Amino acid sequence: MSKPLKVLVPDAHLRDLDVERGVTGALIDYQVFDETDAAAIPDDAWASCDAILVWHRMKITRDVVSRLARCRMIVRVGVGFDNVDTAACRERGIPVSNVPNYGTTEVADHAIAMMLFLARGLGSYEARLKADPARGFVAENVPVVRRLRGGTFGAIGMGRIGTAIARRAAAHDMHVVYHDPHLPEGHELGVGYERVDSLDALLARADVVSLHVPLSDETRFMIGDAQFQAMKPNAIFINIARGKLVDVDAVYRALRAGHLAAAGLDVLPSEPPVPLPPLLDAWRNDEPWLAGRLVVTPHAAFYSEAGYLDMRTFSAQMLVDYLVHGRLRNNVNPGWRDAVPASHR
Numbered sequence: 514m515s516k517p518l519k520v521l522v523p524d525a526h527l528r529d530l531d532v533e534r535g536v537t538g539a540l541i542d543y544q545v546f547d548e549t550d551a552a553a554i555p556d557d558a559w560a561s562c563d564a565i566l567v568w569h570r571m572k573i574t575r576d577v578v579s580r581l582a583r584c585r586m587i588v589r590v591g592v593g594f595d596n597v598d599t600a601a602c603r604e605r606g607i608p609v610s611n612v613p614n615y616g617t618t619e620v621a622d623h624a625i626a627m628m629l630f631l632a633r634g635l636g637s638y639e640a641r642l643k644a645d646p647a648r649g650f651v652a653e654n655v656p657v658v659r660r661l662r663g664g665t666f667g668a669i670g671m672g673r674i675g676t677a678i679a680r681r682a683a684a685h686d687m688h689v690v691y692h693d694p695h696l697p698e699g700h701e702l703g704v705g706y707e708r709v710d711s712l713d714a715l716l717a718r719a720d721v722v723s724l725h726v727p728l729s730d731e732t733r734f735m736i737g738d739a740q741f742q743a744m745k746p747n748a749i750f751i752n753i754a755r756g757k758l759v760d761v762d763a764v765y766r767a768l769r770a771g772h773l774a775a776a777g778l779d780v781l782p783s784e785p786p787v788p789l790p791p792l793l794d795a796w797r798n799d800e801p802w803l804a805g806r807l808v809v810t811p812h813a814a815f816y817s818e819a820g821y822l823d824m825r826t827f828s829a830q831m832l833v834d835y836l837v838h839g840r841l842r843n844n845v846n847p848g849w850r851d852a853v854p855a856s857h858r
Contacts, residue, residue, distance in 0.1 A: 517539055517541055518540060518541050518564065518837075519541075519561055520541050520565070521546075521558055522546065522565075522567070522568075523546050523548055523551070523554050523565065523567060524546065524548055524549060524568045525568065526568060530543050533566070533825055533828070536826055536830055540833060540837060544562065556580060560580055561582070563584065563586075564587065564588065564832055566828060567587060567590065567596070568589075569590075569591055569593065569596055570596075573598060573602075574598055575601040578602055579601075584607055585607065585608075585835075585836060586607065587602060587608070587609045589845075590828045591611065591824060592611055592612060593611070593727060602846055603846045603852065604852055608835070608849045609846045613673060615820055615823035615827055616817075617673050619816065619817050620674050620678075620753055620814040621681055622681070623810070623814035624753045624779075624814065625685075627779070627810075628749060631776075631777060631806070632657060634656070637656060637805035655805060656774075656804065656805045657774050665687065665718050666682035666687040666720070666721050668682075668689060668690070668692075668706075669723065669725065670691075671696060671706070672726075674754075676704060678725060679706055682721070682723075688707070690706065690718060690719065691704075691707070692708070692711065713743050718745060719744070719748060721749045724736065724751065724754050725754045726754055726755075728754075728755035728758060732758055733757055734758065735759075736759040736760065736763070737759075738767075741767035741772065744767075749773075749777070750773060751777045752776075756780035756782045756783070757782050758780075759782075761778070761781060762790060762792070765792035776808075777808045778808075778810075779809075779810045779811075779814040
């Protein structure tokens with residue numbers, strides 16, 4: 514039997530890797546670290562690995578890529594791959610793959626749960642009853658609470674997750690509109706939702722705005738003061754995609770001014786959010802003006818035990834499929850083959 518392949522896991526959440534080893538068996542020998550700084554990983558580990566299995570806490574920068582003497586593949590354990598310099602990998606002939614086929618239902622459920630939590634006043638009702646079960650046993654005078662049926666749900670991005678969220682919004686009898694300039698003409702005929710030509714057109718119409726696009730140079734901080742001002746007054750805003758898509762200080766200003774009714778944030782520009790931005794400081798201190806108008810979760814929309822198992826299983830399967838069988842799946846840096854010598858293809 515040939516020697517096992519070396520796969521470096523620089524930022525493992527779980528050091529045991531029982532799931533991954535159950536898939537790959539003796540084919541792969543994992544080098545496991547729990548680091549966030551590439552400098553904490555020995556140079557030899559980077560140079561000698563045949564592949565990398567990276568989570569979201571380690572940045573695979575151009576400098577890191579330059580140290581990869583043998584690496585044939587990088588698998589991002591998750592969907593987003595903004596922590597990997599895909600251009601540098603392309604130039605070195607290293608394919609990068611992600612795991613798009615896990616967690617879609619969890620993320621979609623989480624977004625709708627945030628919408629319902631805010632639109633039905635669950636946080637306010639719970640706080641009232643906890644404070645005084647007798648006098649708090651009233652339904653009226655709660656911020657945000659409104660009927661969803663007949664309202665307009667605006668989806669920014671209509672990929673897998675956007676489509677799953679839109680289906681759930683439609684099931685609540687909402688009219689769905691979406692904006693996605695990267696999808697071909699006629700896509701709206703397949704999904705059955707109304708497509709609008711501009712972001713501003715969507716913002717002006719939607720009672721609930723939900724964001725689900727990848728983070729890139731094009732989308733970084735795409736939602737700020739101007740976009741919140743363009744929104745329909747008294748709208749609800751949901752972000753379960755990437756924190757750096759949104760200026761969180763602009764969320765604070767829009768809520769403080771009363772133009773934005775409420776917001777649900779699963780992701781933040783800095784994670785964990787230390788030091789706290791003004792919005793989270795006000796939320797944590799239970800400032801009265803914000804009560805019942807903000808829900809925040811710790812980048813958890815993707816998570817369930819079943820989803821976590823899928824993510825880890827599919828990541829390990831992709832290693833075997835490519836390194837052993839030559840079958841590349843879910844590639845996110847096309848053009849990498851152009852940098853590979855013909856004798857190595």
